[in-house]
Amino acid sequence: MPDLKFIVEDASPLLTYSTQWDAGTPNDDKLSLYSESSFMKTQVKDETMTFSFYGTEVGVYGALRFNHGQYTMEVDGVPTAGGLATGKRDPDLFKQQLAVSRGLQVGQHKVVLKNLENAAFLDVDYVTWVTRVGNGTKAMDIITLQADQFEFSRAEDWTEPKVLTPDPSLSSGRATSVQGAIANFTFHSEVRASPFLHYFVSNDMNSFQAGSVIALYGPVGPRASRYALLFFAGGLEEGPQTLELTHAGNLNEEFAIDYANIYLPRREGEFSLQKYGPPFAPRSSLD
Numbered sequence: 001m002p003d004l005k006f007i008v009e010d011a012s013p014l015l016t017y018s019t020q021w022d023a024g025t026p027n028d029d030k031l032s033l034y035s036e037s038s039f040m041k042t043q044v045k046d047e048t049m050t051f052s053f054y055g056t057e058v059g060v061y062g063a064l065r066f067n068h069g070q071y072t073m074e075v076d077g078v079p080t081a082g083g084l085a086t087g088k089r090d091p092d093l094f095k096q097q098l099a100v101s102r103g104l105q106v107g108q109h110k111v112v113l114k115n116l117e118n119a120a121f122l123d124v125d126y127v128t129w130v131t132r133v134g135n136g137t138k139a140m141d142i143i144t145l146q147a148d149q150f151e152f153s154r155a156e157d158w159t160e161p162k163v164l165t166p167d168p169s170l171s172s173g174r175a176t177s178v179q180g181a182i183a184n185f186t187f188h189s190e191v192r193a194s195p196f197l198h199y200f201v202s203n204d205m206n207s208f209q210a211g212s213v214i215a216l217y218g219p220v221g222p223r224a225s226r227y228a229l230l231f232f233a234g235g236l237e238e239g240p241q242t243l244e245l246t247h248a249g250n251l252n253e254e255f256a257i258d259y260a261n262i263y264l265p266r267r268e269g270e271f272s273l274q275k276y277g278p279p280f281a282p283r284s285s286l287d
């Protein structure tokens with residue numbers, strides 16, 4: 001059965017930081033040594049980064065530096081192998097695996113990374129995890145739904161975003177600054193008119209089978225200057241489901257979406273699915 005590996009940067013909204021974390025700044029002369037020249041840091045005891053995912057493996061990466069201290073990571077309340085760890089190292093090392101958990105049962109898991117010392121730093125550069133597509137199949141297809149294939153509560157509330165994909169010619173992004181503005185699409189299972197109509201695409205309905213994975217991408221950060229995975233769900237059940245996105249930010253703050261990738265298990269004897277949209281998925285890969 002196919003596995004899918006995702007990588008999310010420190011700024012991804014999928015990562016939740018407690019209150020005493022700050023972004024790395026250009027005042028740090030080692031900033032460029034971090035992935036995408038960005039990281040989150042804390043030097044307060046008991047501060048945490050939490051992350052939930054559907055999959056079998058997770059790893060958290062950051063720096064080992066002279067001013068770093070002890071930390072721990074738990075998955076579903078169980079410390080990772082080795083338990084207590086230290087980030088103190090001289091000379092500094094970057095893009096290092098701080099902790100990893102492998103061989104997890106396929107399903108939903110919660111990660112908690114915790115700083116254990118005051119006045120000693122812990123930082124997060126990026127997080128990786130492995131999810132599973134389907135249940136027993138060996139092949140996988142990908143379908144990409146552009147933002148203009150979503151349904152919008154009021155189309156006039158959604159306009160072209162300030163920042164598009166790395167290749168703007170491939171983008172159909174939509175953005176809104178209207179509080180409560182909604183975008184959604186609905187997908188159903190088992191719509192199979194013929195082997196050649198494996199899946200169909202419209203504004204309001206798509207056909208997926210059990211075990212599918214969905215990943216939604218768009219710009220994040222100050223001035224929407226970075227690109228990230230905004231939403232992820234795996235192990236989807238058969239039957240009608242709707243992904244609904246609501247702008248819950250402050251007035252005049254922009255929320256933007258670009259496209260969603262759907263990763264689908266292919267049943268034995270079926271034809272390969274046509275792939276729609278841009279042939280790339282930022283910071284994700286097929287293994």
